[in-house]
Amino acid sequence: MEKRIAIVRGDYIGPEIVSEAMKVLRCIETKYDHTFIYDEVLAGGAAIDATGECLPQISIDALKQADAVLLGAVGGPKYDSQPANNRPEKALLRIRSLLGLFANLRPAILFPQLADASPLKPEIVQKGIDFVVVRELTGGIYFGKHETIGDRAVDEMAYSVDEIKRIAKVAFETAQVRHHKVTCVDKANVLDTSKLWRKVVQELAKEYPDVTLNFMYVDNAAMQLCKDPSQFDVILTENMFGDILSDEASMLTGTIGTIGSASLGSTSIGMYEPIHGSAPDIAGKDMANPLGTILSVAMMMRYSFHLEKEAKDIEKAVHAILDQGYRTADMMSKGMKQVGCQEMGDLVVKQI
Amino acid sequence: MEKRIAIVRGDYIGPEIVSEAMKVLRCIETKYDHTFIYDEVLAGGAAIDATGECLPQISIDALKQADAVLLGAVGGPKYDSQPANNRPEKALLRIRSLLGLFANLRPAILFPQLADASPLKPEIVQKGIDFVVVRELTGGIYFGKHETIGDRAVDEMAYSVDEIKRIAKVAFETAQVRHHKVTCVDKANVLDTSKLWRKVVQELAKEYPDVTLNFMYVDNAAMQLCKDPSQFDVILTENMFGDILSDEASMLTGTIGTIGSASLGSTSIGMYEPIHGSAPDIAGKDMANPLGTILSVAMMMRYSFHLEKEAKDIEKAVHAILDQGYRTADMMSKGMKQVGCQEMGDLVVKQI
Ligand SMILES: CC(C)[C@H](C(=O)O)[C@@H](O)C(=O)O
Ligand SMILES: CC(C)[C@H](C(=O)O)[C@@H](O)C(=O)O
Numbered sequence: 259m260e261k262r263i264a265i266v267r268g269d270y271i272g273p274e275i276v277s278e279a280m281k282v283l284r285c286i287e288t289k290y291d292h293t294f295i296y297d298e299v300l301a302g303g304a305a306i307d308a309t310g311e312c313l314p315q316i317s318i319d320a321l322k323q324a325d326a327v328l329l330g331a332v333g334g335p336k337y338d339s340q341p342a343n344n345r346p347e348k349a350l351l352r353i354r355s356l357l358g359l360f361a362n363l364r365p366a367i368l369f370p371q372l373a374d375a376s377p378l379k380p381e382i383v384q385k386g387i388d389f390v391v392v393r394e395l396t397g398g399i400y401f402g403k404h405e406t407i408g409d410r411a412v413d414e415m416a417y418s419v420d421e422i423k424r425i426a427k428v429a430f431e432t433a434q435v436r437h438h439k440v441t442c443v444d445k446a447n448v449l450d451t452s453k454l455w456r457k458v459v460q461e462l463a464k465e466y467p468d469v470t471l472n473f474m475y476v477d478n479a480a481m482q483l484c485k486d487p488s489q490f491d492v493i494l495t496e497n498m499f500g501d502i503l504s505d506e507a508s509m510l511t512g513t514i515g516t517i518g519s520a521s522l523g524s525t526s527i528g529m530y531e532p533i534h535g536s537a538p539d540i541a542g543k544d545m546a547n548p549l550g551t552i553l554s555v556a557m558m559m560r561y562s563f564h565l566e567k568e569a570k571d572i573e574k575a576v577h578a579i580l581d582q583g584y585r586t587a588d589m590m591s592k593g594m595k596q597v598g599c600q601e602m603g604d605l606v607v608k609q610i
Numbered sequence: 611m612e613k614r615i616a617i618v619r620g621d622y623i624g625p626e627i628v629s630e631a632m633k634v635l636r637c638i639e640t641k642y643d644h645t646f647i648y649d650e651v652l653a654g655g656a657a658i659d660a661t662g663e664c665l666p667q668i669s670i671d672a673l674k675q676a677d678a679v680l681l682g683a684v685g686g687p688k689y690d691s692q693p694a695n696n697r698p699e700k701a702l703l704r705i706r707s708l709l710g711l712f713a714n715l716r717p718a719i720l721f722p723q724l725a726d727a728s729p730l731k732p733e734i735v736q737k738g739i740d741f742v743v744v745r746e747l748t749g750g751i752y753f754g755k756h757e758t759i760g761d762r763a764v765d766e767m768a769y770s771v772d773e774i775k776r777i778a779k780v781a782f783e784t785a786q787v788r789h790h791k792v793t794c795v796d797k798a799n800v801l802d803t804s805k806l807w808r809k810v811v812q813e814l815a816k817e818y819p820d821v822t823l824n825f826m827y828v829d830n831a832a833m834q835l836c837k838d839p840s841q842f843d844v845i846l847t848e849n850m851f852g853d854i855l856s857d858e859a860s861m862l863t864g865t866i867g868t869i870g871s872a873s874l875g876s877t878s879i880g881m882y883e884p885i886h887g888s889a890p891d892i893a894g895k896d897m898a899n900p901l902g903t904i905l906s907v908a909m910m911m912r913y914s915f916h917l918e919k920e921a922k923d924i925e926k927a928v929h930a931i932l933d934q935g936y937r938t939a940d941m942m943s944k945g946m947k948q949v950g951c952q953e954m955g956d957l958v959v960k961q962i
Binding site: 342345347351376377378379380382399400402404405406409410411412413414415416417418419420445447448449450451453454476477478480481483484485498499501502503504505506508509510514 | 694697699703728729730731732734751752754756757758761762763764765766767768769770771772797799800801802803805806828829830832833835836837850851853854855856857858860861862866
């Protein structure tokens with residue numbers, strides 16, 4: 259199989275973790291006889307440094323030609339003084355929008371080897387954490403009208419039936435290959451958009467009789483995540499709520515550095531990135547955890563290339579390395595073997 | 611001192627917990643020689659049952675004449691089929707708006723006696739949880755335009771400089787009598803309203819040189835609350851973020867049943883209510899935890915009546931009863947003495 263992968267290394271630890279993930283990509287190429295063509299694409303701070311713009315046209319063109327995008331992490335203090343419309347985060351939002359990546363899949367999975375790292379107490383952790391947040395990514399208050407006139411600012415949260423339907427479909431289908439349960443999170447006691455979500459999701463649920471659907475208010479969901487995360491299988495929610503809840507969820511697993519994510523659209527092109535940020539404090543020290551990016555590569559194999567075997571292979575290798583006691587600094591605990599970013603990448607590659 | 615208190619018992623467990631809180635009010639009257647005049651006011655489900663309307667005009671008139679409002683809890687499954695604009699929650703939103711209660715103070719305090727009930731692990735809990743969420747309560751997406759036209763729904767989040775300033779003042783003043791730290795939570799990398807919040811809060815901070823101010827994105831805040839809640843003193847945030855974060859925060863203390871809240875405005879009239887809901891499943895069983903409502907009464911003494919001594923007296927009594935090992939079912943753990951709602955109320959009264 260031949261595929262074109264746009265590589266957005268990004269800022270601070272971005273290039274370090276992407277390098278390790280690329281080792282894994284090359285290893286998969288060899289082992290399974292695929293050809294991946296890598297296009298280096300500048301976006302975020304790195305693009306500002308090089309061109310002044312957070313997402314220059316040449317990057318846009320390259321992204322549009324790719325079969326998948328691997329992204330490290332963008333942003334950081336160096337770019338804080340950029341005008342609002344040229345901040346690194348804007349590049350991220352624009353890529354999502356340009357490529358039509360309306361579905362953001364963020365697994366919250368507790369690695370049994372890393373259970374100690376969870377902030378939750380053992381009684382709760384023991385029940386397991388294994389769910390996916392399916393976050394709408396190109397609508398809602400992120401992409402509504404933003405306006406500041408004089409002393410007053412307004413942000414608009416809008417959703418159409420079609421926008422809701424297509425993301426809900428992703429959630430139901432995700433539940434079908436998992437534990438057949440969708441929890442739709444909203445604020446239907448206050449918001450019109452939420453009421454529309456409820457109506458559309460309820461209606462669509464009829465087409466998925468094998469999936470159980472329940473609704474939960476977002477404030478309650480924020481509580482339930484802490485109280486008993488084992489109750490969730492697939493959380494379906496709009497953009498802003500998804501931003502908040504998926505971050506909370508990932509923190510509960512205790513291993514933000516080890517979680518990947520996929521942003522998908524109606525075509526097979528997807529963007530894959532770890533859920534953590536650019537971690538300026540540890541940049542350049544070979545200390546970053548590359549596993550979130552490596553597991554993002556596994557998601558790329560699965561969702562964009564339909565290479566399930568390759569995906570599993572990468573995931574198994576990561577588990578094996580964790581079983582063997584290897585940890586980067588962020589996951590370190592007593593009795594484990596601490597390794598740097600590069601060594602961690604090498605270990606995974608050797609395992610594959 | 612003579613004060614008029616509007617009593618909104620509400621639905622399901624509402625009347626049970628309010629009865630216990632009223633025992634405490636009467637006890638304070640006697641002990642300190644005050645006169646509280648109680649006005650029973652119907653709102654929420656109880657008002658729908660009696661009049662068909664979730665907040666009839668007669669209730670509005672009574673509320674406006676009060677010096678303070680004590681509210682149990684409104685809403686529940688019985689009222690799910692009400693049209694959106696006549697649901698019990700709407701009564702709550704209308705009261706907030708009618709009385710101009712723009713500042714919602716929700717303490718997240720870990721009672722050392724109840725530390726085991728926190729979902730967080732001991733290492734984190736040991737560092738203590740003791741902060742207040744200052745949530746803006748009459749603006750933002752709750753009170754912006756809501757509109758559904760055809761296949762599209764829109765909710766508007768709006769804030770003006772004045773709305774931000776007055777709630778920020780409350781946060782800074784709260785921090786001044788606490789640990790002098792305000793964390794302003796927003797999504798300034800996406801929202802215009804958040805950018806305005808940052809500007810206004812930053813500016814106002816100059817008037818409070820004894821208070822340290824920092825800013826945090828809401829997704830990060832949702833994580834930090836789980837990771838290390840001890841870092842917070844006062845969290846200042848807009849309506850929707852405050853709804854989500856204050857619920858998450860209260861869950862982390864493990865004792866939702868034991869937390870009160872105050873909703874304040876520019877006049878001295880305030881509304882006081884426990885942060886938990888109407889708990890239909892345990893209604894009528896004398897099982898509810900009245901402490902959240904009783905501690906709301908303490909807040910009423912402090913914020914509306916400036917009776918600090920009376921407030922402390924109530925709070926100390928609650929602590930003493932917990933120290934003595936008395937627990938309602940929701941807080942029960944091994945070796946403790948389980949009591950019902952009424953007995954818990956009596957115990958607190960006897961202690962005072
Ligand atoms: C950087 C920011 C705009 C972005 C978002 O809110 O979507 C980030 O928090 C994320 O979740 O990917
Ligand atoms: C019932 C609901 C409208 C309300 C809110 O969201 O404000 C509640 O969740 C609260 O926090 O008091």
